[in-house]
Amino acid sequence: MNKKKLLEIVQSWNIEVKPEYRGFRCANCQKYMTKAWHIWFDDKEYKCEVHLCRRCFKEYEKN
Numbered sequence: 001m002n003k004k005k006l007l008e009i010v011q012s013w014n015i016e017v018k019p020e021y022r023g024f025r026c027a028n029c030q031k032y033m034t035k036a037w038h039i040w041f042d043d044k045e046y047k048c049e050v051h052l053c054r055r056c057f058k059e060y061e062k063n
């Protein structure tokens with residue numbers, strides 16, 4: 001998927017003024033959560049966000 005298509009998806013969102021809390025899953029252990037550590041990394045062309053639970057984040061910090 002190219003960046004233009006991704007931008008079109010983002011622009012199609014109906015952004016609410018009030019924050020919305022949605023559940024999602026840890027990228028490593030797949031645990032369901034409503035709060036997460038958000039880790040951004042740059043992979044040359046894209047900035048990528050990874051969500052980790054508290055336990056997996058602690059493991060990530062050790063390395």
Ligand SMILES: [Zn+2]
Nearest residue numbers: 026029053056
């Ligand atoms: Zn986890």
